[in-house]
Amino acid sequence: MKTANILGVTFDNVTLKDAVDAAMEQIRAGKKGYVVTPNPEIAYTALQDPVYRDIINRAALVLPDGIGIIYAARILGVPLSGRVPGIDFADALMYRMSQEGMRLFLLGAKPGIAEKAAENLKKKYPGLVIAGTRDGYFQEDQQALDAIHDVGGADVLFVCLGAPKQERFMAGHMEELPVTLSCGLGGSLDIFAGTVQRAPELFRRLNLEWLYRLLKQPSRIGRMMKLPLFLLIALKTKLFGGKKA
Numbered sequence: 569m570k571t572a573n574i575l576g577v578t579f580d581n582v583t584l585k586d587a588v589d590a591a592m593e594q595i596r597a598g599k600k601g602y603v604v605t606p607n608p609e610i611a612y613t614a615l616q617d618p619v620y621r622d623i624i625n626r627a628a629l630v631l632p633d634g635i636g637i638i639y640a641a642r643i644l645g646v647p648l649s650g651r652v653p654g655i656d657f658a659d660a661l662m663y664r665m666s667q668e669g670m671r672l673f674l675l676g677a678k679p680g681i682a683e684k685a686a687e688n689l690k691k692k693y694p695g696l697v698i699a700g701t702r703d704g705y706f707q708e709d710q711q712a713l714d715a716i717h718d719v720g721g722a723d724v725l726f727v728c729l730g731a732p733k734q735e736r737f738m739a740g741h742m743e744e745l746p747v748t749l750s751c752g753l754g755g756s757l758d759i760f761a762g763t764v765q766r767a768p769e770l771f772r773r774l775n776l777e778w779l780y781r782l783l784k785q786p787s788r789i790g791r792m793m794k795l796p797l798f799l800l801i802a803l804k805t806k807l808f809g810g811k812k813a
C-alpha cells in the first residue's frame with residue numbers, strides 16, 4: 569500500500585476505513601508493528617534525519633495526518649487521496665476493537681490525563697477493555713515497559729509522547745513490547761481526556777485545523793513554521809528536481 573513517496577517518506581494512500589481494516593487484520597494475525605501519522609513537522613524532521621526517516625518508513629502504516637502533506641503530494645504530483653488524521657484513526661480503531669472486546673493500553677501525556685481519557689473512552693466504547701494507563705513523563709523507558717507488562721500486555725498500545733519520541737519508542741521496543749500494534753498519536757490523549765479541544769467542525773472542513781491550534785497556542789508558531797518550509801522544499805524539488813527518495 570506504500571505508494572506515495574513524499575520527500576522520502578512513503579505514505580499509505582488509503583482511506584480511513586482501509587487503514588482501520590489493515591490495522592485490524594494485523595492485530596488479528598498477531599503480527600507486531602506500529603502505526604505513524606506524520607504531519608509536515610514530522611516529515612520535515614524525517615527529511616533531515618535519515619535514521620528517523622527509516623523508523624517512519626518501517627511502520628506498518630504511514631498515515632498522512634496534516635493537510636500540508638496533501639498539499640505537498642499535489643505539488644509533487646504524487647497520488648494521495650486525502651488526510652487520515654491520527655485522532656480519527658484512533659477513534660475508528662477503538663470502535664472496531666470494542667466490538668471484539670480487545671485490550672488497549674494508553675501511554676503518554678501528563679499525570680492523570682491517560683486515566684481521565686480511559687474513563688471517557690470506556691463510556692464511549694463499551695466493550696473496549698482499557699488494560700492500563702501510564703503517564704508519559706518516565707525517566708527510563710523500562711518504567712513504561714514494566715507498566716504494560718504488569719497488566720499482562722494488550723492488543724493495541726497508544727503511544728502519545730509527541731514526535732519524535734513516540735516513534736523512537738515504538739520502533740526501539742517493538743519486539744519486547746507485550747502488544748501487537750502500537751500507534752503514535754501525539755496529543756490525542758489530551759483530547760480524549762477533554763483537557764484540549766479539537767478544532768470545531770468548520771475549521772476541520774476548511775482544512776484549517778492547524779490555524780485553530782495556532783490561535784489556541786500561539787507558542788506553536790516555531791513548530792508550525794515547518795509547514796511552509798516543507799511545502800517550499802516540495803516546490804523546489806518539483807521545479808528543480810532533487811531528493812525525492
Ligand code: UDP
Binds near residue numbers: 676704730754756758
Ligand atoms: N508528552 C509526554 N512525554 C514527554 C513529552 C510530551 O507524554 O516527554 C506528551 C504531552 O503531554 C502531550 C503529547 O505528548 O500530551 C504531545 O502533544 P503535541 O501537541 O506536541 O503532539 P501533536 O499532537 O502536535 O503531535
